[in-house]
Amino acid sequence: MLPQSNSESATPAMSPTIGVFDSGFGGLTVLRALIHRLPQARFAFLGDTARLPYGSKSRRTIARFAAQSAQFLVREQGAQFLVIACNTASALALDAIQDAVPVPVLGVIEPGAAAARAASKTGDVLVIATDATVHSHAYAAACQALGLRALEMACPLLVPLVEEGWTNHPVTAQVIRIYLDQLLAEAAAQGLNPDTLVLGCTHYPLLRPLLEQAVPAGMRVIDSAEAAARSAASQFAINLPPTPADPAQETELHCFATDSVEKFERLGSRFLDRPVGHVELVDLGG
Amino acid sequence: MLPQSNSESATPAMSPTIGVFDSGFGGLTVLRALIHRLPQARFAFLGDTARLPYGSKSRRTIARFAAQSAQFLVREQGAQFLVIACNTASALALDAIQDAVPVPVLGVIEPGAAAARAASKTGDVLVIATDATVHSHAYAAACQALGLRALEMACPLLVPLVEEGWTNHPVTAQVIRIYLDQLLAEAAAQGLNPDTLVLGCTHYPLLRPLLEQAVPAGMRVIDSAEAAARSAASQFAINLPPTPADPAQETELHCFATDSVEKFERLGSRFLDRPVGHVELVDLGG
Numbered sequence: 001m002l003p004q005s006n007s008e009s010a011t012p013a014m015s016p017t018i019g020v021f022d023s024g025f026g027g028l029t030v031l032r033a034l035i036h037r038l039p040q041a042r043f044a045f046l047g048d049t050a051r052l053p054y055g056s057k058s059r060r061t062i063a064r065f066a067a068q069s070a071q072f073l074v075r076e077q078g079a080q081f082l083v084i085a086c087n088t089a090s091a092l093a094l095d096a097i098q099d100a101v102p103v104p105v106l107g108v109i110e111p112g113a114a115a116a117r118a119a120s121k122t123g124d125v126l127v128i129a130t131d132a133t134v135h136s137h138a139y140a141a142a143c144q145a146l147g148l149r150a151l152e153m154a155c156p157l158l159v160p161l162v163e164e165g166w167t168n169h170p171v172t173a174q175v176i177r178i179y180l181d182q183l184l185a186e187a188a189a190q191g192l193n194p195d196t197l198v199l200g201c202t203h204y205p206l207l208r209p210l211l212e213q214a215v216p217a218g219m220r221v222i223d224s225a226e227a228a229a230r231s232a233a234s235q236f237a238i239n240l241p242p243t244p245a246d247p248a249q250e251t252e253l254h255c256f257a258t259d260s261v262e263k264f265e266r267l268g269s270r271f272l273d274r275p276v277g278h279v280e281l282v283d284l285g286g
Numbered sequence: 287m288l289p290q291s292n293s294e295s296a297t298p299a300m301s302p303t304i305g306v307f308d309s310g311f312g313g314l315t316v317l318r319a320l321i322h323r324l325p326q327a328r329f330a331f332l333g334d335t336a337r338l339p340y341g342s343k344s345r346r347t348i349a350r351f352a353a354q355s356a357q358f359l360v361r362e363q364g365a366q367f368l369v370i371a372c373n374t375a376s377a378l379a380l381d382a383i384q385d386a387v388p389v390p391v392l393g394v395i396e397p398g399a400a401a402a403r404a405a406s407k408t409g410d411v412l413v414i415a416t417d418a419t420v421h422s423h424a425y426a427a428a429c430q431a432l433g434l435r436a437l438e439m440a441c442p443l444l445v446p447l448v449e450e451g452w453t454n455h456p457v458t459a460q461v462i463r464i465y466l467d468q469l470l471a472e473a474a475a476q477g478l479n480p481d482t483l484v485l486g487c488t489h490y491p492l493l494r495p496l497l498e499q500a501v502p503a504g505m506r507v508i509d510s511a512e513a514a515a516r517s518a519a520s521q522f523a524i525n526l527p528p529t530p531a532d533p534a535q536e537t538e539l540h541c542f543a544t545d546s547v548e549k550f551e552r553l554g555s556r557f558l559d560r561p562v563g564h565v566e567l568v569d570l571g572g
Contacts, residue, residue: 050343057336057545160446171460178457259343 013253015042016239018232019079020105022110023052025257025264026159026202027085028271030108033192033229034083035251042252044077048284050259054088054132062089063096065118066283074101075255076282081236083228084108087129087201091138104235108202112224113142116198120148121222125191126183127152129200130159139200151192152200153183159228162203163267172207176214184216196220206271255279301328301538302516302525305365307355309338311543311550312445312488313371314557316394319515320369321537326526328538330363334570336545340374340418348375349382353372354570360387364539366525367522368396369514373415373486377424390521394488397517398510399428399436402484405506406434410471413438415486417446425486437478438486448489449553451504457495470502484508492557541565 018041020031025047035043048054048069054062066089073079082105084090084097090107098105116125127139127150134154143150158179161172169253187194199205205223205233212221253276257264261279304327306317311333321329334340334355340348352375359365368391370376370383376393384391396530402411413425413436420440429436444465447458468567473480483501485491498507539562543550547565 156450157446160443164442171457174457
């Protein structure tokens, strides 16, 4: 579906496309970081909002949903590279997605663990994430593979607080303090000396200012969204023209959702930090 | 599937069965109220946890899911009466469920509105519920049909707070205060004089103590779960033997879920106020 220009005409070819996928719209924080790094690329974002949350579903079901979404981005939107901007899908379905499409696929967990490895001096890191991601222990495994000890904790109230728009609210600050106190006490009980906190959910970057105020002095806060965007940008840059984009020209972005387009348009801008524009409804079946 | 005893033998016949259905396990608060009123009945509860939340889905999809769940309770569990212990399904799919099964079906919204009508002197009531229920305006319509003016407000953080177990927590008290202040200010701006608050979500009865502390003096708090149980009990009592049940004998209860049996068992007891026992996994397709 992606028009190709083979001539050296004056009109530029359509820019190479990165597909970004999430079960909802939290993954727009990954997209935001990607656009910042690759403004000259074209982006297609799909939120599988009709079937969210993935967190309560089985691995087989998540894999099927995620593969369908990936195929839409590659076949219908011409994506030459996919970023799975969803921790649950990255944790449970990365292999299935890689099998389903003939383009490179990057999840958020490995880049997040790699960034933690680069940041941590003590080798002990904390990971906050949703219930589903914590239960998968995907971060613990990815960290362990890099020689880190990771303590994971689910923070189920943080996503609803972000979706309510309370990203700079005293209630949210209090909830963060309660969760972090529990996590730090558990780390101390296990004899860990953590110096790094990994944000293992694509909603959490919106809470970064409150989280940075709440962590102990000197603790680094690692954003998996930012780490994944950095990794994707370095892998994808080879596809882009060497000349920088016209700074006056806005990055080309197409957003799709399987349901709840209205909520997507309303909340999406907050995650993306710019208007998401018109969100197109697509039917993937299921 | 329900064995029938036609003889006047010494062993009692299996008790008549009430089927109770929810997209998750919030509806266990309705079941709790039902068991309290009809301890001698047999209960089958189904939580369609694989496909929750219904709130973000279309009316057609919700109707299909809810009809499948209702048919399971009637065909497989011999339910002779169904209670839809889910505000979203009651708001959007009551007709579809009534068409799908040959037994009486009761939702939670009409009983809640009727209880508000009985409680309110001013004729102005407040309704708090989930986003989906508020957007359906089912409570406003049911209240208006009874001559009440209803102001509805979504309180999206209350369900996550209940599921986190913070039912008696200072953070929850603060969130309730913020929501109620907004709702009361809006009511005043509209020239309403509300004296009744309807809990339009099956999770909210667990917050009743905090809500009763937070409402203005004299305001009545109406629990749709309790109102629906009262209505179901009076309609169903004719099926039960006139002699009261043996108080030493525990009510017969069978719980089913379409996914997340572990979470159901863990959280369910909190909603039911007694152990839910073994939860059986069922596959309804979809």
